Amino acid sequence: MDKRPPIKTWAEAAPRLVAVAAGRAPADMVITGGTWVNVHSREILPAQDIAIAEGRFAYCGPDASHCIGDETEVLDADGLYLVPGLCDGHMHIESGMLTPAQFARAVIPHGTTTMFTDPHEIANVLGLRGVRLMHDEALLQPINIFTQMPSCAPSAPGLETTGHEITPEDVAEAMSWPGIVGLGEMMNFPGVVAGDGKMLAEIAATQAAGKTVGGHYASPDLGPAFHAYAAGGPADDHEGTREEDAIARVRQGMRAMLRLGSAWYDVESQITAITEKGLDPRNFILCTDDSHSGTLVEDGHMNRVVRHAIDCGCDPLVALQMATLNTATHFGLERELGSIAPGRRADVILTSDLRALPVHGVIARGRTVAVDGRITVETPHLDWPEDVRSTVHLGRTLAAADFEVPAPADAARVTARVIGVVENQAPTRALTADLPVRGTVDCDPENDIAQIALVERHRGTGGVVNAFVSGFGYGPGMAMASTVAHDSHHMIVVGTDREMMAAAANRLGEVGGGITVWKDGAELALVPLPIAGLMSDAPAEDVAAAASRMGEAMAACGCTLNNAYMQHSLLALVVIPELRISDKGLVDVTRFQLTDLFEAGPESGS
Template identity: 75%
Template sequence: MTQTIPTWQDTAARLIAVARGAEAADTVIKGGIWVNVHTREMLPDHDIAIAAGRFAYCGPEASHCIGPNTQVIEARDRYMIPGLCDGHMHIESGMLTPAEFARAVIPHGTTTMFTDPHEIANVLGLSGVRLMHEEAALQPINIYTQMPSCAPSAPGLETTGHEITPEDVAEAMTWPGIIGLGEMMNFPGVIHGDAKMLAEIAATQAAGKAVGGHYASPDLGPAFHAYAAGGPADDHEGTCEADAIARMRQGMRAMIRLGSAWYDVESQITAVTERGLDPRGMILCTDDCHSGTLVNDGHMNRVLRHAIDCGCDPLVALQMATINTATHFGLEREIGSIAPGRRADLILTSDLRRLPIEHVIARGQTVAQDGGITVDCPHLDWPGTARQTMNMARDVTVDDFRIAAPKGCSHIEAQVIGVVENQAPTQALKATIPVMDGNLTPDRDIAHIALVERHKATGQVTNALVQGFGYTTQMALASTVAHDSHHMIVVGTSPADMARAANRLAEIGGGITLWQDGAEQALIELPIAGLMSDSPATEVAAKADQLGNAMRAAGCTLNNAIMQHSLLALVVIPELRISDLGLVDVTKFALTDLLVSET
């Protein structure tokens, strides 16, 4: 059953009565340091009274709010900060369902998430979005859904399992809990006035909701200004200070991210810490965090600590993870601060810089204490249609993973996808590749990459080359997490192991597997859409750790390399990507040839 919190209108009379002492509060937190994100103050020796899941009184003394049945929590001079908000993220990137993702992040102090389920939208369409939205609504924290905007993200350059239409967007805007439109990834479409993209934006704005941005280009000239004129209210694809400044100057929020593999906070937060720009235009987010990061390192508390370590004043950083986010989505009167009338989302911590999360309250209820969750996170009964998504025409073979060279040549120059550590963009490289027995035989740090179609049973396998993983053994890594169309990406140095890995995922219904010298070394089963597991986050994280160890044993030293692997088919982020239709030059948004010249 959906977990709802009474509206302010429903509770106003009681909140007022509690504040003046005419009725008793449900809970009073006594003797804490009230961190006020409205005024950027720390107010010692203050009390907070909670009633009906909302803050009723915030002041120096709340004894008048305490009755015989009031729960009293002694803050003992700890900081009382608002629950943390993630302004942009994809639950599917955690390889977890909404319930298990919530279970993983609640002990880290996350009480609100703004999620864009465009991963499942590419596989299952609007029905998949509805399933994510329904399970999100069951959780004891606030999970707002942004309706995905771009499936496919680059029409004509990839094939998805389902497409999202303007009619789908208009329908979703009527659902309760839909907060806006997910990141508008087809930025060339917006820049050139594509009618479908503009119709989706118009439907969102007509509903009075925010349009998420995604401008993955370093060009800050007329193209960027055209995109800004198209209506996106925020953008998280910036990688340098100039990107953050340009977005804020155009009235967009610069969402700066620290995910499992995206380290874009340090290079952009200087717009505030050094240039002195108004921090109200900046929001902290994660974008993509896998389960290992959530279990071992944290969630928004990790981002907040990192921002502080990058030189940001702790109170300013806290604003970027609370009130700035709430205000951006039109929810300042609901979430994002400790103030009367707002949902009672609060954290007790003894250190404002290192942020140990000692007690978490969401909607007035204790949901975690001393690192352990204290509430249930209900699961949806996911239907068979969401668990049977490997629609492949046949088993693949070794021959599917060979790249034939022109007859008679011993070497050939080819384009190579270059992985950039801790960044979403790739490089467009060229390399001379040896030819043996008529096929390209990459050496050094160049591996084979293939995309195996899994939605329409076409049997299509697209081949290319990738550099940067550092594999030194005969191996293959296959994954059905392959942003954004989520076919199957296989990277390897052994065509035989590439075939074994691909067929293994077809057999189990999706996931990630690593094979070395003919044997499986690691496996993460992701039976829901080939993207998620409904197992506990700790179990998925343990398998992710095993996968990381297997990747390192195969020679890969990249930080969170599995995230880099999963984005190699993301055909809206420069420079070079792979899709089911071929190799894509994202700087031109056009298919390009793999082979350049023979020698």
């Protein structure tokens, strides 16, 4: 199979581009009379024509009549802005619960024509093989999907066990693949700070290949540890949540990536570095990080992020630069994409309003791919192997007793460490709660304390780790289970009833992965995710509908959080503070150490 993107290189296309611009050859397409949004000069230029040949821009200027031949497709853009196709600077396709083909199908009508993706979710389940499958399907798409080779599987060695590990040798091999544009987010920031040889070897292999190293510094500490991380080589970071985070990154020569995902609202708190402090916006990039299928279908993708940035006070042209040219420049692709200019890939959005950004038409690589919210092209897919659809291995049928939390001897009540969910943010809080003992330690739904369990699902060990979580608002008699459990992707079960927790876990073992919600002995919702327990190859609309029913089921169980599923899926992410759960136990991420479930008692909970 030819793995090259289905577009000629600039060198291959250059003779014709020059001939078209000079009027010696006809263009394939000419867009006439549009208002050109020039992100290089930050200008709005009315009554402009754009000529396209070989999937690239050939002429951009006031009159392209000399480029029109008998076979040239002519589009009248009078009254419309011509905006470069939008770029997502950092995201995980798996978070959409979709394959690359289905994800592309979902976002193309919203004007996304380029994505820089990090498939570290599937890397944790299937290793380098899973990355290659994602990479190969990405290259089949009619838009630009570049892959960053995952850097950290496991994300925190010694604190979790993944299905597969990623090695420096894997990284070096992947750097030769045609669609690899860099190294995915370096989540093991304590390792970089400590000078860990494996992490530095991965960064060195990436830099030796002349590619970009993605960052992930999930700590509020901007002292020596942050400076050591910056010295370790990451070129960007999307984990900032405060204005001072964005400023610190840019001052250290990194690009600050401001994210708006389904549940991460980190643009408003950081964009003031531009709008109020006046920092150079060229070093800021917009991204989504994690967007689930419901957000994609109902609210949009990068067009949603740009609108939000504008609503937060950002100049529309600056916001568009942060979602186009800045992103392309960061990955060394400024001459290839990210703007409407000669030689670049012909990726264009036609819109009538730069603030609301309604997407009336999308052109990618010189052909129309969507009109008024309707996709007009195919998004080719792989035949995913059968074993990739059989990755949930529980080893046995689980019972309510597996979710019991033994109490310290002779204790009537205990003080337990509790994971505290923070709405619309990835970090959690390390809380404590006094919990009742009735033979075992029970959760306390009346005070918003539910039980959480991590069920091992890669090797069939039958292992279950139990702890407690607060913030979902769940009432009695419920459970929710998911095989999407960043980043090691075991199974997370949250509930207030142990029988329901066992039923939910066994259900996902039966269907091969996904998300299920149970209450009072019945299943309220199921989102099947058969591919690696992370994705579905069903259409985005079908997955979004199932995800919507899941959200309704969570609400019926008492949850009122915005996009609570995203918080649920990150409860095992042991590289973001403060408190998480893994297959090895409860993790204090502020110290990167395992910690006891009970504050002043013997080790328990597993």
